[in-house]
Amino acid sequence: MTEHVQPLVMHVTGARPNFPKAAPVLAxxxxxxxxxxxxxxxxHYDERMSEVFFRQLGLPAPDVNLGVGSGPHGAQTAAIMxxxxxxxxxxxxxxxxxxxxxxxxxxxALVAAKLQIPLAHVEAGLRSFxxxxxxxxxxxxxxxxxxxxxxxxxxAIAHLGNEGVDPDRIHLVGNPMIDTLLRHLDELDxxxxxxxxxxxxxxxxxxxxxxxxxNVDDPADVAELVAAVHGVADQVRIVIPLHPRGRERxxxxxxxxxxxxxxxxxxxxxxxxALVQGSVGVVTxxxxxxxxxxxxxxPCLTLRxxxxxxxxxxxxxxxxxxxxxxxxxxxxxxxxGRAAPGTxxxxxxxxxxxxxxxxxxxxxxxxx
Numbered sequence: 001m002t003e004h005v006q007p008l009v010m011h012v013t014g015a016r017p018n019f020p021k022a023a024p025v026l027a028x029x030x031x032x033x034x035x036x037x038x039x040x041x042x043x044h045y046d047e048r049m050s051e052v053f054f055r056q057l058g059l060p061a062p063d064v065n066l067g068v069g070s071g072p073h074g075a076q077t078a079a080i081m082x083x084x085x086x087x088x089x090x091x092x093x094x095x096x097x098x099x100x101x102x103x104x105x106x107x108x109a110l111v112a113a114k115l116q117i118p119l120a121h122v123e124a125g126l127r128s129f130x131x132x133x134x135x136x137x138x139x140x141x142x143x144x145x146x147x148x149x150x151x152x153x154x155x156a157i158a159h160l161g162n163e164g165v166d167p168d169r170i171h172l173v174g175n176p177m178i179d180t181l182l183r184h185l186d187e188l189d190x191x192x193x194x195x196x197x198x199x200x201x202x203x204x205x206x207x208x209x210x211x212x213x214x215n216v217d218d219p220a221d222v223a224e225l226v227a228a229v230h231g232v233a234d235q236v237r238i239v240i241p242l243h244p245r246g247r248e249r250x251x252x253x254x255x256x257x258x259x260x261x262x263x264x265x266x267x268x269x270x271x272x273x274a275l276v277q278g279s280v281g282v283v284t285x286x287x288x289x290x291x292x293x294x295x296x297x298x299p300c301l302t303l304r305x306x307x308x309x310x311x312x313x314x315x316x317x318x319x320x321x322x323x324x325x326x327x328x329x330x331x332x333x334x335x336x337g338r339a340a341p342g343t344x345x346x347x348x349x350x351x352x353x354x355x356x357x358x359x360x361x362x363x364x365x366x367x368x
Contacts, residue, residue, distance in 0.1 A: 007366045008035045010093035012084065013062075014043035014104025017177075017288045019053040020269065021099040021122055024179035024355025025362075026059065032363050037091060041080045041104040042067040052268040057180060073103060073134055080107035088115050094366060095120060098142060101135040101287075101308075109142040120362060122176060124149035125156025126287075126308035132214065135287070136308070148365055150358055153311040153347050173357040174349030177288060178295050182352040184270060190278035193271050197239055197264040204280045205262075206236050206330070211243035212285040215303060215323075216250060224323045225303070226253045231327030232283065233260040236334060239275065241267050281333045283326065290318045297344045299333045301326060315347040 009029060013022050022038075029036055040062035054061065066083035068076060080103060088096070088111055096112040097120045098105045105121075112119040124143050128136050143149060149165060151157055152175040160170050199205055208229065210216060215225050232238050241264045242250065256263055267275065273292065276282055281299040282289060290309050293300035294316030301321045312318035317339075321329045349357075 006033050006035050007094035007368075008037060008091065009095045009097060009362065009366075010037045010039060010088070010091065011097045011099075012039045012041065012104055012108040013099060014041035014068075014080065015100075015102040016053060017286075018099040018102065018104070019057055019059060020177045020180035020288075022097075022176075023057040023059050024176040024183075025097065025122065025358050028355040028359035029362065032359060032368060034363075034366065034368070037064070037093065038062045039084070039087065040065045041083070041107070042069060043076065043080065043102060043104050056184075056269045077103045077107045080104050081111050084108055084111045085115070088112065088117060093117060095362060097122060097362070098146075099123060101126070101138045101142070103134075103138065106138040106141050109145045113145040118147045118365065119145055120148035120150060120365070121146040122150045122173075122358060123152055125151045125160045125170070126153075127156075127159045128304075128306045128308040130306050134213070139308070148361060150361060152350075152354075153309070155310055171357075171361045172349065173361065174351060174354035175291060175347070176354040176358060177291060178350045179352045179355050181273065181292055181295055184273070187270055188274040188277050189270075190274050193267075193274035194278060196267070196271055197241075197275065198262060199237070199239065203237055204334075205278075206232060206238045206281045206283060207275050207279045208232075208238055208240045208283040209243065209286050209289055210240065210250070210284070210303065212304065214305075215285050219249070219253070221323075222249050222253045226250065226255050228303075228323040228326040229255060229261060229283075230258045232330045233258045234327070235331060236260070236280065237262060238283070239264060239279075241265065241272065241275075280338060281330065283330070290316070291350075293317055294344070295346055295350060297339055297341060299336075299338065301329055301333065311347045315345045317344050 011022055042065050068079040095118050098108045099122045121142050130136055149170045150173045157170055237260045239262045282293050283301050285303045290312040294312045300318040
């Protein structure tokens with residue numbers, strides 16, 4: 001009698017935003033009769049951008065690290081595909097799970113589809129309707145190829161329905177990144193985070209994260225961005241953990257010439273969230289930060305013409321602003337102050353239980 005072999009689930013992660021989404025899914029599946037293979041493509045290779053997340057989130061060390069590093073979109077995606085194809089052919093997983101919208105996500109989706117391996121996409125259905133964003137292209141392609149579309153918000157269901165996706169493939173599960181946030185909320189040490197970045201005690205501050213191509217690639221955009229940030233700094237100290245992407249251009253454009261602009265190195269997960277928790281507001285062009293600030297009740301001003309996370313506007317603290325509008329809108333935020341804890345709306349199912357709901361969908365698909 002041959003021994004029954006448990007199904008193999010391959011998780012593909014590659015960049016900082018993937019890790020807090022994957023952690024609750026890995027933990028929930030650990031209670032089920034499946035084998036798991038965690039792949040880190042190495043798309044983010046700076047220690048602060050990836051390895052520290054594994055330590056802080058309690059993620060197991062990756063079983064495989066492809067170590068592809070950075071590069072142009074085509075070259076990076078191709079390198080990930082080459083490495084993943086070899087791995088999938090060798091290990092033959094029963095299911096590939098991808099997260100978010102980075103290049104590793106779409107590369108894994110293409111490999112799984114061509115090798116006829118079922119694919120689950122966590123955070124499916126988000127749409128900015130802006131095809132100048134590489135992430136939007138990654139989202140569209142991945143969702144087209146996915147067998148299981150695991151969505152974080154009701155608007156994502158509508159987008160997938162409009163694209164003709166079979167409703168039986170769509171599952172509203174909530175937001176696993178919020179599982180991770182809620183699990184670590186009590187560990188956030190605002191005073192230590194302030195000390196780490198060199199903030200004077202008690203001084204109010206705003207946190208900014210800025211790295212999208214639409215803000216930091218074109219010199220004219222960078223000049224506008226720096227002027228807008230300085231307009232905020234005229235009112236309040238602004239702390240900017242500088243992403244490797246765009247750092248040189250921002251510094252060359254005089255970002256740090258204002259005495260109340262404080263640059264910091266990229267921070268670990270807990271340190272960054274602690275800094276956000278202690279702030280009077282956030283300026284960002286990141287997707288995940290819009291979600292984290294929504295749950296934390298921190299005012300968020302998003303420097304983009306559109307967002308694939310509109311639920312953070314209808315059920316959260318987020319507002320879209322232009323660079324020209326930023327200083328004036330920040331003045332409104334500072335005047336209004338932070339809302340009392342627990343008084344800002346939070347999207348449905350952002351309750352810390354998305355991981356178990358995702359694991360249940362995957363288990364049903366695997367016949368468990």
